[in-house]
Amino acid sequence: MGAIASVSDLVARMSGGSSGTPENINWFKSGRVAGAAAPTPLAGSMHSRWLEEGVPGHAATPAALLHPTNVSQGGMKQTDPSGGRQKWLTAFSHLFGDAGTILLVDRLAQVGGLSSSSTSNQSIASTITRYTNGIGNFIWLEIDTQPGSPTTTTFHFDYTDENNGSATTYEHQIGASNYNTPQQILIPGLAPIAGVGGAGVKNMTNFKLASSSGTAGDYAAVVAHPLCFASANLAGIMSIANWMQGCLPVEILTDACLQLILFTNSNVYAPSEGMLSMVEA
Amino acid sequence: MSTLINKSDYLAKMTGGNVQHLFFHKLGNFATNTAATAPIAGLEASLLLYAGIPCEGVAATTAAIPDNTLLGSMQQSDPSGGRQKWLTCFECLSKINDSSGVGTGILCLYDRLLHTGSLSGTTTTAQTIQSSGSPALTRYTNGLGNQIWVEITTQIGATPTTITAAYTDENNNSHTTQAVTFGGTSFRESTRMIRLPLAAGDKGVKALASVTVLATTGTAGAFTAMVVHPLAELEVINIGILARKTFEQGQPSEVEILTDASLCLSWTARSTTIPSLFGALHMVEA
Numbered sequence: 001m002g003a004i005a006s007v008s009d010l011v012a013r014m015s016g017g018s019s020g021t022p023e024n025i026n027w028f029k030s031g032r033v034a035g036a037a038a039p040t041p042l043a044g045s046m047h048s049r050w051l052e053e054g055v056p057g058h059a060a061t062p063a064a065l066l067h068p069t070n071v072s073q074g075g076m077k078q079t080d081p082s083g084g085r086q087k088w089l090t091a092f093s094h095l096f097g098d099a100g101t102i103l104l105v106d107r108l109a110q111v112g113g114l115s116s117s118s119t120s121n122q123s124i125a126s127t128i129t130r131y132t133n134g135i136g137n138f139i140w141l142e143i144d145t146q147p148g149s150p151t152t153t154t155f156h157f158d159y160t161d162e163n164n165g166s167a168t169t170y171e172h173q174i175g176a177s178n179y180n181t182p183q184q185i186l187i188p189g190l191a192p193i194a195g196v197g198g199a200g201v202k203n204m205t206n207f208k209l210a211s212s213s214g215t216a217g218d219y220a221a222v223v224a225h226p227l228c229f230a231s232a233n234l235a236g237i238m239s240i241a242n243w244m245q246g247c248l249p250v251e252i253l254t255d256a257c258l259q260l261i262l263f264t265n266s267n268v269y270a271p272s273e274g275m276l277s278m279v280e281a
Numbered sequence: 282m283s284t285l286i287n288k289s290d291y292l293a294k295m296t297g298g299n300v301q302h303l304f305f306h307k308l309g310n311f312a313t314n315t316a317a318t319a320p321i322a323g324l325e326a327s328l329l330l331y332a333g334i335p336c337e338g339v340a341a342t343t344a345a346i347p348d349n350t351l352l353g354s355m356q357q358s359d360p361s362g363g364r365q366k367w368l369t370c371f372e373c374l375s376k377i378n379d380s381s382g383v384g385t386g387i388l389c390l391y392d393r394l395l396h397t398g399s400l401s402g403t404t405t406t407a408q409t410i411q412s413s414g415s416p417a418l419t420r421y422t423n424g425l426g427n428q429i430w431v432e433i434t435t436q437i438g439a440t441p442t443t444i445t446a447a448y449t450d451e452n453n454n455s456h457t458t459q460a461v462t463f464g465g466t467s468f469r470e471s472t473r474m475i476r477l478p479l480a481a482g483d484k485g486v487k488a489l490a491s492v493t494v495l496a497t498t499g500t501a502g503a504f505t506a507m508v509v510h511p512l513a514e515l516e517v518i519n520i521g522i523l524a525r526k527t528f529e530q531g532q533p534s535e536v537e538i539l540t541d542a543s544l545c546l547s548w549t550a551r552s553t554t555i556p557s558l559f560g561a562l563h564m565v566e567a
Contacts, residue, residue, distance in 0.1 A: 003296040006289030044377035044520045046559070088296055101374050101523045103559075136304060138334055154314060170332050171314040178381055189308050189332030192352050198336025199356045226304040229372055229561065231523035244288070245527040246370030247563045249295050250302055263374055263559070265521040281296060 004088060004249065004281045013279040014090070019083060021280040025076050029054040029260065031097065031271040038269040039146070039182045041262075046185040047269070048142045048222075049260040050074045050107070054271075061144050062112025062220040067129055068257035075107065076258035076276060085280040088249035092277070094230035095238040097270025101231040103261040104276075105224040106130060106253065108137065114207050116147035116175075116217025121206040124157070124221040130253050131225045134162035134202035139169065139223050140187040141207070143180065147217025152176040154210045156188060157221065162200035165193040175213035185222075185261065224259065227252075230274060238274075252278060285367060285535065285567045299364060299566035303357055306333040307546065309378035309557035316379050318471045320386070320550035325474040327432045328546040328556075329353040338545075340434035341398030341505045344409075346416050347543035351393065355544035355562060364566040366538040368513065372525040373560025375517050383520040384556035386549050391511045393543040394418050394427060395489060398505035402437030402464060402498040407447065407491035410506050414449075414488050420539045421510045424451035424487035429458060429477040430507050431492065433470065438499030441465030445495070446477050446506065449488040456480040464498030474547050512536050512544075517558070538564055 004010050013020025030053045031038055041047055050059045051074070059074025070078055081087040094102045109126035131137050139157050154171035161167045172188035173179050179186055192198040207221050227250050230241045243249050252258070258276070262269075285291050294300070309317055312332045320326040329338040330353065338353015349357055360366040371390060375383050395418055397410045411417070421427050429446050444463035450456050458477040462468045468475065479486070492506045513536055517524045528535040538544065548556050 003294075003298075004292045007292060008289070010292055042377055042381070044375065044383035044557075046376055086296070099519070100521050136302075138304070138306070170310070170312050173314070173379060178377060178379065187306055187308075187334070189306075189310070189312065190334050190336045191312070192336050195352065196350065198352060199334070226561070227302065229374070229523045229525070231374070231525070233519075233522055241525075243292065243295070245525065247302070247372065247525070247527075247561070249292070251296075263376055263521040263523075265519065 002281050013281060019085060019280060023078055023278045025078060025276045027055060027076060028273040029271060031269050033183065040267050041181055041264045041269050042178060043264055043266045045264055047183045047262045048185050049262055051183065062110045065111045065126055067109050068107045069255040070257060072257050078252065078258060078278060080254045081280045087252040087278050087280050089228060089252050090249050090277050090279060091240055091242040092228050092230045093238055093240040094232045094272060094274040096232035096235065096272040098235045098268040099232055099265035101229055101263040103229050104227045105259050105261055106227060107222060107224050107257040107259040109223040110220055112144060112220035114219040114221060116214050116219060117212040119209050119211055121208050124204045124207050126203050126223065128203060128223055130256065134200035137201040137223055137225050138187060139201045139204055140185045142220045142222055143182050143184045144220050145218035146180055146182045147214025150175045150180045150214040151212060153213050155208060157207055158205040160202040161197045162202060163197050165197055167191050167193055167197065283567050294565050294567050301357055301564045302561060303355055304561045305335060305355060307331040307558040308333045309555045312337050317555050319553045319555055320548060321467045322550055322552050324467060325547050325549045326472045327474045328548055330472060340503060341396040344397040344411055344416055346395055346419050347393045348541040349543060351543045353545065357538065357544060357564065359540045360566045366564050366566050368536040368538055368562060368564050369528050370525065370563035371513050371515055372523055373515055373517050373558050374521055374523045376521060376557050376559055378555045378557040382554035384554035385517055385519065385551045386556065388515045388517055389511055389547045390513045391509045391545055392420060393507060393509055393545045394420055395508040396505050398434060398503065400492065400504045400506060401501040402494060402504065403501045405494055405496060407493045409491050410489045418508065420542065424485035427486040427508050427510050429486055429489055430509050431475045432505040432507060433473045433502065434505055435503035436471050437469045437502035437504060438464050439469060440499040442494060442496040442498055444492060446492045447490040448486050450483040451485040451487060456483060463494060469498065
């Protein structure tokens with residue numbers, strides 16, 4: 001395990017020297033889910049690209065508890081570092097058919113098949129295997145199948161915070177027009193316990209709706225760790241986040257499941273593509 | 282303690298284990314799942330009470346020196362091993378809020394050095410902030426670049442008046458700030474942040490003795506008086522589009538995050554749309 005010693009060392013590793021094992025993954029998302037155009041998003045909303053078809057291929061709709069890894073469908077499927085080295089993301093680019101921003105995250109745990117109508121605690125018990133101190137981990141809800149007859153209500157998660165406290169997120173709206181689009185991500189605020197905490201998530205425990213949000217919907221609870229943004233300021237214009245901008249390198253942990261999240265600029269859900277550039281050190 | 286020497290040194294330290302990529306999310310809601318108070322176009326608002334990740338804070342009460350454990354702050358880790366911590370990148374985008382709006386504006390990152398809350402909008406005598414200089418500042422103690430802000434945490438009255446503060450400048454002189462509007466529309470609402478201009482020639486604040494509301498605003502409400510040190514500003518100009526300030530490129534030069542720094546956010550809105558923000562601070566030790 002080691003650091004990238006210098007710019008010269010980086011150049012050497014990026015060209016295969018010093019056991020750099022460079023890896024460049026060109027990813028592509030088609031703007032289509034389950035064989036059809038992705039639903040029209042709201043401008044400024046946050047969407048999971050987990051189920052969106054492309055290269056590497058899309059995931060199956062989440063079901064029972066899964067701790068996704070680098071071999072999971074839906075992720076970027078990068079190789080793990082070898083020889084005791086660490087893997088570093090040195091650049092991340094994004095070209096979109098509209099304006100918007102991509103966020104790369106490590107997807108740590110997921111539980112799908114959550115009912116949109118049950119008002120009981122729905123167990124989402126998990127034990128994450130990366131970023132296990134919980135700091136900086138987010139918990140969110142993904143709408144996999146939009147419920148019928150949507151009704152405005154709220155939901156919350158029970159979770160274990162970074163101090164091993166049993167916490168409950170604040171209530172977050174769901175079912176209303178702003179909160180009912182397939183692939184949309186809803187993130188409730190974390191809560192402090194006795195004046196401390198609120199900075200991360202170790203494990204999730206329960207998902208609970210205050211009242212029915214509609215019929216036959218399907219939600220997934222996810223714990224994830226954000227890694228890097230790449231913006232696309234205009235349609236058809238590529239932008240690159242790179243190590244010279246101060247946001248990278250960031251470590252890609254062994255077995256990391258690299259997932260893409262989209263922040264939309266308008267109500268357009270378009271294809272996009274980009275590149276992940278990584279080296280080992 | 283050392284600096285980042287060059288690009289190679291930066292790379293070595295960013296991959297050397299003492300780095301923090303801290304992502305934050307401000308929801309545009311208070312913890313009660315009610316929408317935050319709408320900002321006022323062109324005026325500054327505090328995001329301390331916004332729910333999110335890290336979680337929201339609570340209104341200050343007695344005089345205190347906030348640190349990196351303050352609820353509502355970024356809760357970053359302290360540098361270790363005698364090193365210094367440097368902000369290498371500050372980035373943020375604006376996303377949709379509960380009312381279908383997406384706010385744009387200027388995001389300011391500041392270190393909250395001292396605060397005293399539970400101050401009244403109806404008391405017209407001097408309200409004590411530091412008593413005989415206590416508690417004393419523990420960061421930026423030479424005062425240079427420090428500012429005095431007031432943060433309204435419970436709406437004060439509808440009658441406009443002015444507010445001033447008695448402070449010690451960077452040269453240990455006792456001065457009073459210039460009077461600014463306090464109370465009345467746009468200067469009374471919860472989360473409003475108002476900066477107080479220093480006396481002519483002053484460049485900073487070492488201590489804050491008291492604040493004085495010239496005449497009653499009509500409602501006590503509650504507000505907090507603070508000494509702060511602004512660190513970085515970021516223009517979040519478009520919906521869902523990342524704004525990034527890359528200190529490695531010298532725009533501006535890298536900013537040190539002092540040990541125990543209480544990193545908080547303020548927002549100067551372009552409109553009355555409540556902001557919901559997702560961003561990150563990237564920091565490295567050297």
